[in-house]
Amino acid sequence: MRSRLGALLWRAVLVALLVCGIGLLPWLSHTDPALTVLKARSADRDATPEVLADIRAQLGVDDGPLHLLGQWLAGLPRGDAGRSWISGADVLPGVLEALGASLLLMVVALAVALVTAAGVCARTLYLGARRRLEGRPAGGSGSAVLAALPEFLTASVLATVVGVQWGWLPALGWYGPQWTVLPALALGLPAGAVLGRLLDDQLPAAFVEPWALAAAARGLPGRSIARKALRRCVPGLLPNLGLFLVGLTGGSVAVEQIFDIPGLGRTTLQAAIAQDLPVLQAGTLVLVALAAVTTGGARLAARLLIGPALRDGALHTLHRPSPPVRRILPIAYGLLLSVVISLGLPRDPLALDTAARLRPPSTAHPFGTDALGRDVLARVAHGALDTLLLALAISAIALTAGVLLGLLPRLSGPLVDTVNAVPPVLAALLVAAVWGSGPTTPVLAVAVVAWAPLAAHTSALLRQERATLHLTATRALGAGPGHLLRSELLPAVLPPVARHALLRQPGIALALASLGFLGLGAQPPSPEWGLLLAENQPYAERAPWAVLAPATVLAVLGALAVTAAGGLRRPRPRRPRTADPLADDQPSTQPELVGAR
Structure with a gap:
């Protein structure tokens, strides 16, 4: 029982690390998320400081990645995975x-x-x-x-x-x-x-x-x-x-x-x-x-x-x-x-x-x-x-x-x-x-x-x-x-x-x-x-x-x-040498371990 609980805890830690790493992706890439979102929404629109600031305010990017990740995790128990930054639809x-x-x-x-x-x-x-x-x-x-x-x-x-x-x-x-x-x-x-x-x-x-x-x-x-x-x-x-x-x-x-x-x-x-x-x-x-x-x-x-x-x-x-x-x-x-x-x-x-x-x-x-x-x-x-x-x-x-x-x-x-x-x-x-x-x-x-x-x-x-x-x-x-x-x-x-x-x-x-x-x-x-x-x-x-x-x-x-x-096979076990040269021709009296060959 303890091993199962440990495996579940280890799995939860791994999933948390993966989700957190993905949540940090826009900041890890050293790019402005607002600029990327603007290009995806409207490639012809000029990326002026005012436009980028407005997008950051809409997305809440200025609050930092931890705040965004906390909001996203808080909505999961309610079946709310957030809204798309690009389309604005429910995710x-x-x-x-x-x-x-x-x-x-x-x-x-x-x-x-x-x-x-x-x-x-x-x-x-x-x-x-x-x-x-x-x-x-x-x-x-x-x-x-x-x-x-x-x-x-x-x-x-x-x-x-x-x-x-x-x-x-x-x-x-x-x-x-x-x-x-x-x-x-x-x-x-x-x-x-x-x-x-x-x-x-x-x-x-x-x-x-x-x-x-x-x-x-x-x-x-x-x-x-x-x-x-x-x-x-x-x-x-x-x-x-x-x-x-x-x-x-x-x-x-x-x-x-x-x-x-x-x-x-x-x-x-x-x-x-x-x-x-x-x-x-x-x-x-x-x-x-x-x-x-x-x-x-x-x-x-x-x-x-x-x-x-x-x-x-x-x-x-x-x-x-x-x-x-x-x-x-x-x-x-x-x-x-x-x-x-x-x-x-x-x-x-x-x-x-x-x-x-x-x-x-x-x-x-x-x-x-x-x-x-x-x-x-x-x-x-x-x-x-x-x-x-x-x-x-x-x-x-x-x-x-x-x-x-x-x-x-x-x-x-x-x-x-x-x-x-x-x-x-x-x-x-x-x-x-x-x-x-x-x-x-x-x-x-x-x-x-x-x-x-x-x-x-x-x-x-x-x-x-x-x-x-x-x-x-x-x-x-x-x-x-x-x-x-x-x-x-x-x-x-x-x-x-x-x-x-x-x-x-x-x-x-x-x-x-x-x-x-x-x-x-x-x-x-x-x-x-x-x-x-x-x-x-x-x-x-x-x-x-x-x-x-x-x-x-x-x-x-x-x-x-x-x-x-196909050439990678388990090597054949070496047969032990015996003092009697005719021993190899005689049936073995030792019990053979099943599957050892």
Whole structure:
């Protein structure tokens, strides 16, 4: 009971710090809130001292941020979230309406993600049901392409081709269920690919657990065994599923911008840019509440599925040694990426040739040219250095922080919920307000939120690993907490979390690209990939190569990450040497700890 009260108090402190930080945003940015509000209300009106003083008096800015924050908090128990500084309307109805649109989009996107995840795991489930698995996931690297597709690029292609050119589905606006299909596809396909890979990573071990072997020996149908194996693996992924749901709600800013959806992410972003403080605070508070409810529901569902086994220590480990994986695919993808970079580095990414605007691929320009006649191959190669190095550095930092904080679930649980409720775009705005805008802004913004899914994954795996039979037996033999952590828990948990970090590396690159796409990252003429996509998107119909080139490189990066992640496996335990050279051929008389292999 005391631990629960402590967790609630810690969560309340985190939410208070976040809301207070947002309340200080106009003052942290060292700009006059009255000037920002004047530009949003009437851009043609002169910003005279008298006009600015009148706006400050209307907003109560002269009273200071603490007074404004106190007024806003005092109105929340009455259902009063204040009035918009821009429109003058009540904040709460507009925020709740935006939340309704985001929730509808989230539900449809979740359905797309689950179908995609099922497709990724289908081959593993089929082979496992027929007892033909070789100890490693059967899925290929095709899911890596889906996971590496930029959401904003997928949304642009779907809106342009499916919505406008073919006219199959509506592309712009928000007037009914039909308008949810295309944005849900853009959001659900990458999320489902990542979830499918995480699930596909655990299924082979579930199919060789004692219950599965006994069920197969007794002649149970393979379909039933596959269904139970799926249920066995799902609880460890439920925390990440909750994080995905929150991300689909608040982190879909670019998709909402493209499809003109009045969702919560877009509303919060517009309020942050315009410094409409009451709307920004209310939107952030709703996102935090949604994150707490979603992740709490995910943890409750996981406890209901495997609660008795967690209590009794009756689980078997899902993280066991596996056969060596084929390394030809990561080598091939790595060579392809290296060739593209090496061919483009000698070229000048800033050289202009207006006579060669939007030229198709040729021997002189293998990837074609952009709207200013610049060589796309040169810009992709030079942008790859910054993007890949930053993504790799952020992934390493996120993995380290995620594992360390995942070892302390009481500390990291509420922190993960709070951090995950902050979209990277809003984090970028907060970082820009404190540190100023520049090339480091997206790096800091993505690093602030990138560790949360890895910490949630670490905590979920540790919770199950601590309840395994082999750990219970090792503890009964007198092993201390340090030995258990060093020799049993970390060797079992680190490989899957490291694979998860590799799977998210393309996502980190996409997050950096998304911030560049929204104008919060690198500025022209930088060849950063997000900026390349943003600059060339208006010419996608006339010069598709200018958009496909950076998108294809992102897909290759995703395929490289997924295939390389397959090589991170728990090492096989060393067999003790015996004095009798024939001892290895004799059956062991020692009781084997279940799941130790």
